[in-house]
Amino acid sequence: MTAGSSAEARLSVDTAATLNDVSVVFGVKGKRVVALDRISMELRKNEVVALVGPSGCGKSTSLRVIAGLSKPTAGTVQVNVDRKTRALGGFSMMFQTPSLLDWRSVLGNVMLPLEQRDISKAEARQRAEHLLERVGLADFQHRRPYELSGGMQQRTAVARALVTDPEVLLLDEPFGALDAITRDQMCVVLEGLVEERSMSVLLVTHSISEAIMLSDRILVMSGRPGRVLEELSVPLARPRELDNRLDKNARELEARMLTLLALR
């Protein structure tokens, strides 16, 4: 949290992005809908932050504001990373749906973001193939997305999000549409990939165990109007495994989050 920092304050080198008293108000058919009410938060370099809260608390809106997809009505957004870079790095995002292009092969889908960067086609292909191997889809690169299972599609989306070596990775309920077992598998895959590279990750999720498994810091948000109730740090070493969720301090964390999220 960046309490009391003025809007013009320079970002420290350790910060990837900050929201300062950001409000977002939509006008839907003449009605004012407050999606976000004076939220402040900080995403530091190379840390994984999870935003957890009930539906409609504004966690996705917070993420969209940082991504530059929504404009704040009030307050300031500061981003230390070039959103429009032509080099590698910059921003990447994963959505609730795999959002793959059916008219491209799996490989073609993973290469898509690199087509907007100044990088040779050969190198792009090499990077994409390498990542597909990492997510266990090396044998499926010439398949079309609709030929794959839901989990495989979302792994393709993971590869696509990481292929540009992003400095900031935004995850908007990335596994929300998957079944519990596949979701656990995806958590393991993603944890490994996050662990081995330096990037800042903002994860929006409904799932407490996903937040514990993946993040360094958890911001628990209340329902409408969305506020940050509490900031919790995750006392688990890396690399993590699914069984770590059963550790004593992980269970205490889970209990604390359940209390915070219950009946508000």
Add this chain to the structure above:
Amino acid sequence: MSETRAIATEATAESRGAGGAGAGAAALHDDLPPLDAPQSLAARTGAALLRLLARTAITVAVIVVIVLLWWAIVEVFNLPSTELPPPSTVWDDLTGKWGIIWAQATPTIIESVAGYLISAAIGIPLGYVISRPGPIARSMNTGAVALQIFPKIAVAPLFLVWFGFGYAPRILFIVLMSFFPIALNAAAGFASVPLDLQDLGSIVGMGWLTRIRKLQGPWALPQIFTGLKIAASFAVIAALVSEFSGGTQGLGVLIVQLEANLDISLMFAAILMVTVLGFVFYGLISVLEMIAIPWHVSRRRQ
């Protein structure tokens, strides 16, 4: 409140499942055989033609049934050739006087194809503009609807006064008749691009032209083809109507003359020719569709 309960149940379910999760993580590969090479254009075209052949068989069967019905009606009601000639007589006229029919079919084909291509060239970009938010899109939409509702047939004779007796008035008439289904379907296609996909375009840093080329265009393609197919059947009919309303050549002119001369058999041969033209036109667009969007067709096959 129910939301909070949902989170709680989910969390317990997941911690229960955590014990056996190691095994789950190892099973990354689903039971799909790997495919080594992407299908080449030649292979896709071949597959498309094969599917077309299967469809053609059904079409032929339907035609046979229609001809049989036609023949039965003539026989049962004992109709004279001046009212409804039997299929055999019409066929004899079609083959025997092919020269006359083909000579008048040529201008009709030229008009329809030219009008159709112009409709597509106008309709698809117009569909894109209509699909965008804002007042410009809305006014364009209103304009297109007005043009569609306006009874063009009523003013078709005036076109001759305005644009002369050449191809121009008839091509214009065809364009006015067939651009609308193309524009409307294209607009629906462009407007249906999912929000996540649009966001992806923004995050990845695509400009508007790249978006059209890589996201919106391919996404809208199945819908665009729906419009193109509807317009394909419209174009030939529109050509005929424009010829009815005054002209010097074309199958429409021939049909009007033959009816006046009571040469009903040859008139039916000319009508048959129009029908075949429409079929061929529609078929060509369907083949193009199967080649252009294999991802859509193969999904439908599943």
